[in-house]
Amino acid sequence: MEGDGERGPSPAPAGGASPPLHPGLAPLAFLLGRWRGEGEGGFPTINAFKYGEELTFSHSGKPVIAYTQKTWKLPSGEPMHAESGYWRPKPDGSIEVVISQSTGIVEVQKGTYDAEKKVVNLQSQLVGNASKVKEITRAFEVVNGELSYIVQMATKLASLQPHLKATLSKL
Known part of the structure; x- marks a missing residue:
């Protein structure tokens, strides 16, 4: 029986096809796929910067x-930041997210999603292994086929304010 720990993982579907979408993910199907674009960042304690990104x-x-997420410097292409994690939507419109950053920071986020408006809003419950970061929020929205987001951050020295924003197109 699947998940009983006695058998290995199921083989990948023939021909590289994706497995059927779990019904619990249907409300967030608008996010699925690869997205690429450009963003910009800043904060009172750092210089403004621009970056390329793929989610x-x-x-x-x-x-x-x-x-998964990766960013690179514009125009050099030099790698900047990467992170990965898992998003678990619940039938009641809530969502739980864990993200591990290449910098060693781990985020546990909770939030809400609205399938009709194609939005996801996340609020950190825990920012682990971060000596300066106290809080992170993330807001995602798909409008006219483009994914945009805003990441806000609070540190010991600065209140919650915009840190990153980007607009990405589906590949």
């Missing part, structure tokens, strides 16, 4: 979305 939201047939 991927994928699934394995289970009621969870796998999330």
Whole structure:
């Protein structure tokens, strides 16, 4: 029986096809796929900067979305930041998210989603292994086929304020 620990993982579907979408993920199907674009960042303690970015939201047939993100400097292409995690939507419109950053920071986020408006709003419950960061919020929205987001951050020295924003197109 699947998940009983006595058998290995199920084989990948023939031909590289995606497994059927779990019904619990249907409200967030608008996120699934690869997105690429450009963003900009800043904060009172750092200089403003621009970056290229790619986000991927994928699934394995289970009621969870796998999330990966990578950024690079414009125009050099030099790698900047990367993170990955899992998004677990609940039938009541709430969502739980865990994100591990390449900097060693771990976020546990909770929030809400609205399938009709194609929005997800996240609020940190825990920011682990961060000596300066106290709070992170993330707001995602899909409008006219483009994914945009705003990340806000609070530190020991600065209140919650915009840190990153980007607009990405589906590949």
